[in-house]
Amino acid sequence: MKMERSSGTDWIGLGLRAIKGGGVVVGMVVDEGVPRIVLSTFIPTAASDDRLALEPYRAAYEMQRGPHGGASAQAVAAVAEGHKRQCALATRGLGDIVCKLHNTGYQQIVAALLVNRAGWIIDTLAYSLAWPEHVPIAEGLAVRDALRFACGRHALEVAELDEKSLHELASKQLRLSPHDLDIRLKSLGATAGRPWRKEQKLACLSAWVTLTARQRC
Template sequence: MTGPVGLGFRVLKGGSVVVGVTTNGNEPRIVSSSFLATAAENDRLSLEPYHVAAEMARGPDGGASAQAAAAVAEGRRRQDMCAAAGLGDIIDTLRTAGSEPVVAALLVNRAGWISDLLDYSLAFADHPPVAEGLAVRDALRFAFGRLGIDVMEMDEKSLGESASKQLGLESADIDARLKTLGTTVGKPWRKEQKLACLAAWVAVAARR
């Protein structure tokens, strides 16, 4: 039986890296490292609904057509269902192994000002990828709510600074520990996994 576990989420296309961390005193330990898909295999609508919508004919006013809006709504529904199912599987696996997830740490950026992702996607060609990432975050929020998991949202750009304050460690010490932690789980252990791990570490430390 381990102590409370924090789950860190760092969004990528089609889902999120998920790293589970518990602590023994001030020492973090990884209990899981995986990818939670928010898109079904060979289902483009759940993978990139805003790209699909951007390729569709516009409405009479030049904005989104009813068909595009319906496509996005269906794609987002599928993403929500995938996220809830995937998170449920991760939680079940952890609980079977004697771990109890108590908090999710979701890494976000400063794009929260975008109120309508579909209109935003249609404005410029480089906007759909941004919307897709925000949609995955919304799918994760849906899953957290569906499964009753508390969530802490953390700004990715200021994570290092806030982690140093919360953990009482210098950034070099944190980097060294993250590198060592990676050797306990193997590849992949890229930037995304390190960020998710650090977010989870901060979140579970804050709960103690």
């Protein structure tokens, strides 16, 4: 969607939701309590022909194991390289967005990064090698780490929100019933354009909640 120039609001919220291959980004402003979508886009963390950046843990899972079934040196190096490429692309993509926002008059940016309750996973590679169903979870965590890294490189203020409890938090923070919240999200999606799937709605809601909280400070 075309990015509109700032109408004078001080802050813009960027909701970030990790998916395979990159991050969904929805930017919004809240003018006198009224939310408005400014951008809805995608930050890639892997080139189309770069499997190592797209799914580093899947690549590692398919490699020969090290002693006692653990990660081999080759797998450790592959994951590290995949992470490096993901972080580089995320930093570049987010930098482009930040630059466009600044050029259109949005100077104060707060990022809302969606997370889940997987903080107990300390060794993501060992976790991914333990069971094939763990691999997609590890891939999502890697993309999220790349988005977090990119926010840090661009010195953005970041709020991390638990995805599971986001709707409950939003209902309280925005003072809207779950039904009214869904209606508002659908209405906002009509202005953002396609795609407007679950991932975009979550990113939008995280930005809305974070920005509203920030403006009340």
